[in-house]
Amino acid sequence: MNSTRRSLACLVLTCSFAACGGGAPTPKDAPAAKAPAPAAVTGDKEAQELFQSLCSTCHGTTGRGDGPGAAAINPKPRSFADEAWQASVTDEQIHKTIVFGGAAVGKSPFMPAQPQLKGNTSVLNGLTKIIRGYRTK
Numbered sequence: 001m002n003s004t005r006r007s008l009a010c011l012v013l014t015c016s017f018a019a020c021g022g023g024a025p026t027p028k029d030a031p032a033a034k035a036p037a038p039a040a041v042t043g044d045k046e047a048q049e050l051f052q053s054l055c056s057t058c059h060g061t062t063g064r065g066d067g068p069g070a071a072a073i074n075p076k077p078r079s080f081a082d083e084a085w086q087a088s089v090t091d092e093q094i095h096k097t098i099v100f101g102g103a104a105v106g107k108s109p110f111m112p113a114q115p116q117l118k119g120n121t122s123v124l125n126g127l128t129k130i131i132r133g134y135r136t137k
C-alpha cells in the first residue's frame with residue numbers, strides 16, 4: 001500500500017517535471033514535430049496556420065478526416081491520404097472547393113466556403129500543397 005503510494009507520487013513528480021521542466025517541447029511545437037509535413041510546405045506558414053485553425057477541426061491534423069468536428073457530420077470528410085481521390089482532383093478543383101464550399105461543387109454543405117480566400121492564390125496553393133502532402137504515395 002505504502003509503496004504503491006510512493007511510486008504514484010514519484011510518477012506525478014516526474015510528469016510535472018517533464019511538463020514544466022526546461023527543454024520540454026511546448027504544446028505549440030508538438031504538432032509540428034509530429035505531423036510529417038513535406039519540406040516544401042513547412043515554409044508556408046500562413047496556410048499551415050489556416051489549416052490548423054480552419055480545417056483540422058473536421059479534416060484532422062493529419063488530414064485523415066478524423067477531426068473532432070467530423071464526428072457529427074455525414075458524409076464525413078474523406079481522408080486526404082486516399083490516393084484514388086488525390087488522382088481524381090485537380091488543384092483547381094481543390095481551390096474551388098475551399099473558396100466556394102462543398103455545396104457549390106456538388107458536395108456536402110458541411111464543407112464551409114472561405115470566400116475571403118478568393119484570389120489569394122498563395123494561400124490557396126499553400127493549402128493545396130498541405131492537402132497533397134497527405135498523399136501516401
Ligand code: HEC
Pocket residue numbers: 050051054055056057058059069073075076077078089094097098102106107108110111112114127131
Ligand atoms: C465543418 C467541417 C469542415 C471544415 C471546417 C472544413 N471542411 Fe473540408 N470538407 C468537409 C466535408 C464534410 C467534406 C466532404 C464533402 C463531401 O464529400 O460531400 C469536405 C471536403 C473537402 C474537400 C474536397 C474533398 C473531396 O471529396 O473532393 C477539400 C479539398 C476540403 N474539404 C478542404 C478543406 C479545407 C482546406 C478546409 C479549411 C480551409 C476545410 N476543408 C474545412 C468538412 C469540413
